[in-house]
Amino acid sequence: MRIVVMMAMTTTLLLSGCQNLPSYSWPNSQTVTHPKTPPKLVAVKPAPQVIIEPVITREIPSEPTPPPVLTPVKPTPPVVAQPVRQLADGRDMPAVQNLLASAQHSLQQGKPEDAASSLERAQRLAPQSAAVYQKLAEVRLQQNRPVEAEQLARKGVAYAHNNSQQAALWRLVAIAADRQGKKDVADKVREKVMVLEAAGDRG
Amino acid sequence: MMRVNPPQKPAQGFILTIIVLLMMLGLLFAVGLGIYALSLDGTVREKFEGKRWAIPAKVYSRPLELYTGAAVSKSDVLAELKLLHYRAQSSYDSPGVYSEKNNELYIYTRGFVFSDDTEKSQVLKLQFQGNVLTDLASTQQNNKGIVRLEPLVVGGIYPKQNEDRVLMQLKEAPKYLEQALLATEDKNFYHHFGVSIRGTLRAIFVNLTSGELRQGGSTLTQQLVKNFYLTDERSIKRKVNEALMALLLEWHYEKKEILETYLNEVNIGQNGNRSINGFGLAAQFYFGQPISELSLHQVALLVGLVKGPSFYNPWRNPERALERRNVVLANLLNDGHITQSQFDKAKAKPLGILKTPTAGLSIYPAFLDVVRRQLKQEYKEDDLSSSGLRIFTTLDPRVQNSAQLSFNNQVTQLKARNGNRLANLQGSVVVANPESGELLAVIGGYGNFTGFNRALDASRQVGSLLKPAVYLTALATGQYSLLSPLDDSAVQVASQSGDVWTPENYDHQDHGLVPLYDALAHSYNQATIRLGMTIGVPEVIDTLKKLGVTQDMPNYPSLLLGTVNMSPMEVLRLYQPFATNGFQTSPRSIREVVDANGKRLTRYGLEVKQVYDPAALYLVNYAMQQTMRSGTGAAAYTRLPQDLVMAGKTGTTNDMRDAWFAGYTGNYLAVVWLGNDDNKATGLSGASGALPVWIDLMSRLKPTSLQAAQPDNVQWQWVDKMSGKLSAEGCDGAMYVPYLTSSIPVDQVPCAAEKDLLNDPINAVVNGAVNKVLDIFR
16 A cells, blocks of 8 residues: 555656646647648557658659550459458557658658658568658658669558559659669559559549 | 085085075976976876777667557566666656556656657656557657667677776766765865875875885875876876876866766776776666666765775675775765765665676677677777767667577577587577568577677578579479479489489488479478479579579589578578568668767668569468478477468588578568587487577567568469369368469369359459458357
8 A cells, every 4th residue: 555655646746747647648749740631649549540642753644545455365363362461561550650750750851861760660660561661762762862762662562552552652663763764664663653543442 | 416516615605505505406396396297287188188088889779669559568678677777666756767556567767869869768657468568658748659768788899908988977976976985085075186185194104104105095186197197006206296197187177077087987896807987887887777876875885896896896795895885884974974864774785786797798799799890891990999989789689688598498408418419519590670671689609709600600501491592483483383293203413523413302202293382391302403403503593692692602403402601690681582572671780870979970771672573482482381381390380379470491401410490470580500610410400400499489579470462463372282273262172372373273173163153253252251251250
């Protein structure tokens, strides 16, 4: 009993001005401005997934060509349910979303290495997050390190959730390839982007 | 001195001459002393105002990151707190203390300045459910929802003179440190000018009566001068220098500044060949705590040690040390700094030192060695050993400690069971995060670290560890699937010189026709040789190069069975892209290097590079998962959960000289090697020697399932194991296997054809999904 009383006493002493420790939850940052819908930071509840849109992608394909028609060579294989995987993408971790927001903030302040540092923390928490790779690729592009940017975006593609996210990542690959003078790669990738955009996302 | 001989003169004139001469001599002496002092002045000021100490680079582990949803259990956090020497108390009233209350853990953190942000000292409240941190709250505002504990100091990059220091400022000094020090060493500190006449006279008296130089009678300033500028010799000249320099020091600098320098300079112990200088380091060395956290009895012990760190060494001479500590406490009492009850309480306390010293000697020497070797390529030796750099590494103490336990247990057991035969058994373990390439743990050998770091320096034949590259090359051609039948009958290979080589299977059996995945899972040599010879050794070499092997690889068939020498670290590098569908991330041991002012010098960022076709790797991954499910690694599932998806490969070399295992889960990639340094046979296979270490390590950690992203051109299908024809769920011999979409079989087994009539393809999706859902409820 005495211990509990002591605990209570020290707690009140310590937390004067912050007396609601037991129910304290992380407050929202006032300074972070980036995400269109800033993640609500309630400590316990999983935050809704936030997809960070790339900043650099304002490309309009010059000649809209119809998506290529694929002719099957062999009979179509039976449609079999594919394994469902829960990627470690941090969509239920507020900390990952916050680190993404913090990285965006650093990037806007002209501190790309701080941004990269936050993103790598996020990557450690959520190693299979396409959003994190996307943002890392953007950072490297801004630092004019297109070789790294291209690879990071490519890795992100594998973890993308839907066509629009995949398209966004391929767009980054295309920009990075362009900056390296790899026009053929960039062109091919842009075709992919168009196919994905044409397909769109169901639901 | 020649003038001292006076000419013959009347007595009066003689006396006068003497007086004049003496005065002149006195003047000369004073001027000489003045000039001499002036010359010393330069020395005194130069050192005091310049860089006072060479501060060796400090090497830190990764910080433990706390956030809601973290895969961290309460015992993980408690283990980390123990490493950081936090103290368990019923109330969390000061930094470095924690309290457990029901399922809640309160931590009063010490805070830490990182290069990107400062973690303030704060009270954290943590709640856990099983292995997950479910709730985190703090007294500090936090917009990230994530808090880092301070990282663990795992060692330093030491200069040749073997000194180390943890610099402290006077304001960080704990209560009573200054009073205890002055009461014991220099009562008059705030009133003298650097030398104490009374002290000196007393010392002269003692020394004269005893006939030898025994007592110092030095002020703190003199002690500082002695340590800072002078050698240990005992002579009149040195004594004079000491007094002069002490006066000069006091002339130029404030008392507080001299005291602070003293606190950082004084020698308070010895750790091997490294001297423990300064109270900051001493607090770490003896108690594992920052100086600011020390309480009265701890402060008194450190102050007591100043008189003779070796004589009063609390580990070797605990009674002497205790007695000396109590003398210091008595001094505090006598001078009225503490009350009788404080004195009694402190006196009743045990020494409270660590079981073994922490500071200085690295607890993880092999990991530190990896870090040091990388740094030496990029930094000057001098910068590393003296500029106070801070090196933030990727070392995860939780993984490192687990790896040490698993490795030591296994090797100790093997030695005990096999008597002399394995008396010199050695080995190595390296662990990394497969996605980031961050190195988490390095074991360089069994026993004391000698500098021969087997993780890097033991270049050994890898045997079957190369086989996945053979199968990968085959699958990447698109000509093979996981169920392609391979011929595992006896095989002979003729070399260019005409010799015939007859590689045999490990079990000396032929297995006839086997599915491709099974040949890899069971590591069949005959099937592998046949496959490799069909696709071509140069193609396999090409694959290995793409995956990161830099060695020269001979274009011989024996390469297919692994006649290449590699170190455990090189094997780690080779296996990393397997774990990530072809995205290579070289092993990294350093996150960043920060200078003494907290400025980031170098950051080693995450870099990835696609080195191989993800689809082919996805398929090989399946085969390596089968190694664990049904092949040479099957022992893993006797201890690890059935639903854990993992992949790996055993490796055994001729005559059982080397036992290897390389394997990965979603979050850990680990390579284990056991063997003798002199390459003698051990009688251990990869499965019997190395695999148990890997399994034990994973069972201590929290491995997550491998979840490779499925490439677009890969599809899972139900296929008949024996014929390789399309089958369907529920048919006999049907397996669920990934295929390149371009090589999905066309022919169906009868059972599948019947089902096809019942269900049209679109419905199959729905049914498949429904079945999966039903499975959960069954």
